[in-house]
Amino acid sequence: xxxxxxxxxxxxxxxxxxxxxxxxxxxxxxxxxxxxxxxxxxxxxxxxxxxxxxxxxxxxxxxxxxxxxxxxxxxxxxxxxxxxxxxxxxxxxxxxxxxxxxxxxxxxxxxxxxxxxxxxxxxxxxxxxxxxxxxxxxxxxxxxxxxxxxxxxxxxxxxxxxxxxxxxxxxxxxxxxxxxxxxxxxxxxxxxxxxxxxxxxxxxxxxxxxxxxxxxxxxxxxxxxxxxxxxxxxxxxxxxxxxxxxxxxxxxxxxxxxxxxxxxxxxxxxxxxxxxxxxxxxxxxxxxxxxxxxxxxxxxxxxxxxxxxxxxxxxxxxxxxxxxxxxxxxxxxxxxxxxxxxxxxxxxxxxxxxxxxxxxxxxxxxxxxxxxxxxxxxxxxxxxxxxxxxxxxxxxxxxx
Amino acid sequence: xxxxxxxxxxxxxxxxxxxxxxxxxxxxxxxxxxxxxxxxxxxxxxxxxxxxxxxxxxxxxxxxxxxxxxxxxxxxxxxxxxxxxxxxxxxxxxxxxxxxxxxxx
Numbered sequence: 001x002x003x004x005x006x007x008x009x010x011x012x013x014x015x016x017x018x019x020x021x022x023x024x025x026x027x028x029x030x031x032x033x034x035x036x037x038x039x040x041x042x043x044x045x046x047x048x049x050x051x052x053x054x055x056x057x058x059x060x061x062x063x064x065x066x067x068x069x070x071x072x073x074x075x076x077x078x079x080x081x082x083x084x085x086x087x088x089x090x091x092x093x094x095x096x097x098x099x100x101x102x103x104x105x106x107x108x109x110x111x112x113x114x115x116x117x118x119x120x121x122x123x124x125x126x127x128x129x130x131x132x133x134x135x136x137x138x139x140x141x142x143x144x145x146x147x148x149x150x151x152x153x154x155x156x157x158x159x160x161x162x163x164x165x166x167x168x169x170x171x172x173x174x175x176x177x178x179x180x181x182x183x184x185x186x187x188x189x190x191x192x193x194x195x196x197x198x199x200x201x202x203x204x205x206x207x208x209x210x211x212x213x214x215x216x217x218x219x220x221x222x223x224x225x226x227x228x229x230x231x232x233x234x235x236x237x238x239x240x241x242x243x244x245x246x247x248x249x250x251x252x253x254x255x256x257x258x259x260x261x262x263x264x265x266x267x268x269x270x271x272x273x274x275x276x277x278x279x280x281x282x283x284x285x286x287x288x289x290x291x292x293x294x295x296x297x298x299x300x301x302x303x304x305x306x307x308x309x310x311x312x313x314x315x316x317x318x319x320x321x322x323x324x325x326x327x328x329x330x331x332x333x334x335x336x337x338x339x340x341x342x343x344x345x346x347x348x349x350x351x352x353x354x355x356x357x358x359x360x361x362x363x364x365x366x367x368x369x370x371x372x373x374x375x376x377x378x379x380x381x382x383x384x385x386x387x388x389x390x391x392x393x394x395x396x397x398x399x400x
Numbered sequence: 401x402x403x404x405x406x407x408x409x410x411x412x413x414x415x416x417x418x419x420x421x422x423x424x425x426x427x428x429x430x431x432x433x434x435x436x437x438x439x440x441x442x443x444x445x446x447x448x449x450x451x452x453x454x455x456x457x458x459x460x461x462x463x464x465x466x467x468x469x470x471x472x473x474x475x476x477x478x479x480x481x482x483x484x485x486x487x488x489x490x491x492x493x494x495x496x497x498x499x500x501x502x503x504x505x
Contacts, residue, residue: 102414104412104413165412204411204413204415204417211419212415213415213416213419213421214413214415215413215414216414221404222414225405225406225407226410226414229407229410229412232407
């Protein structure tokens with residue numbers, strides 16, 4: 001066992017960072033089907049397996065539905081598993097997403113976000129991820145390649161904890177992160193494996209020696225209680241997620257929380273974001289706004305499910321107006337930003353009476369300029385001064 | 401697991417640790433009509449046994465002699481614990497030996 005952490009800094013796309021993390025986690029089985037922008041994760045893992053750097057079963061399945069189904073089977077017998085997908089692939093997996101969480105299988109999946117057809121788009125946003133939000137999975141949204149690498153390692157620690165036993169999705173920007181290179185500190189595989197050892201007795205598993213039945217029909221007398229177990233496991237996983245953030249810092253140095261605060265302490269105007277590009281541009285806009293005497297800040301949601309409502313509420317305590325930037329759609333809802341709705345519901349429940357404004361941006365990777373975020377904050381300021389707030393999202397970057 | 405337990409007591413994800421626990425579910429309570437087999441009319445063709453989806457037709461090694469003196473080595477009976485009263489046995493019986501009788505008159 002390697003006791004001293006040595007870090008090697010290399011240039012990686014977020015997709016390669018995900019593949020390196022899965023290798024470091026010493027996964028036993030990988031099943032996946034190629035889909036843009038996820039494909040290079042699986043390409044890299046196939047390379048690791050073919051080169052003998054990773055001792056895993058690599059199953060090239062015929063669809064995403066099969067990919068996750070194979071993961072369900074492999075995880076049920078006790079294997080540590082990894083898969084990845086995006087967009088239409090995540091949609092095609094959708095019914096199995098519920099099965100994976102309902103069967104309490106600690107599957108870890110990387111999901112660079114992408115727009116949904118139609119019209120056909122291969123470009124990035126978070127429509128696919130938001131469609132998976134009610135499936136019982138724990139969902140992280142990373143904002144840097146380093147965070148993708150670190151979060152996948154954390155994901156195994158959280159997922160396999162006997163107090164959790166839920167699948168975990170690690171998402172990030174399709175293309176803007178999945179295909180752009182950043183410096184990433186990678187750790188020796190043995191060091192990572194020592195942090196996330198494989199346990200045999202941490203969960204029930206299928207075995208001929210001790211037969212059990214997984215996934216039987218539950219009549220109305222039983223179904224509700226079994227789903228409530230998932231509700232509680234997801235809600236209560238927050239304790240373990242916090243523990244893991246802490247133990248990860250002790251072991252690897254990098255610090256993570258469920259949200260990231262940027263200049264929020266004295267901010268009058270706070271932008272709530274998720275993912276890499278939204279957050280990076282929002283921070284840059286905040287720097288420029290502050291140069292011009294406008295006190296703005298950013299709260300980035302890193303843990304999306306379970307939703308860190310109280311943390312967000314606390315982070316915006318001093319704010320006058322809050323703008324929520326969504327890179328996804330909830331079409332037909334009164335306000336079409338899905339995370340806006342999460343925040344509105346959380347704030348109402350918590351008694352936080354702050355004006356909230358929804359903004360939609362970066363749909364199918366529509367260019368998000370720093371000035372868009374800058375001007376959005378100026379608008380928030382105008383709304384505040386006129387005490388008049390819009391009843392619709394502001395569609396940034398849309399041609400009227 | 402006969403009683404309805406709390407969510408805290410149910411095995412994780414509803415998994416079943418005990419093999420053949422489905423026997424505890426006496427699904428015969430779903431029945432509205434019960435098949436009643438007339439042993440003297442039964443010719444031991446086994447069609448009901450073959451067709452029963454449950455299977456709730458029992459093939460028992462009990463010798464039986466009809467009033468007309470025909471001797472059989474087996475007797476067919478219905479397991480009312482699990483028979484849901486679908487009536488397939490009654491439909492396929494070539495001698496109409498199985499009659500469907502309402503559970504509540």
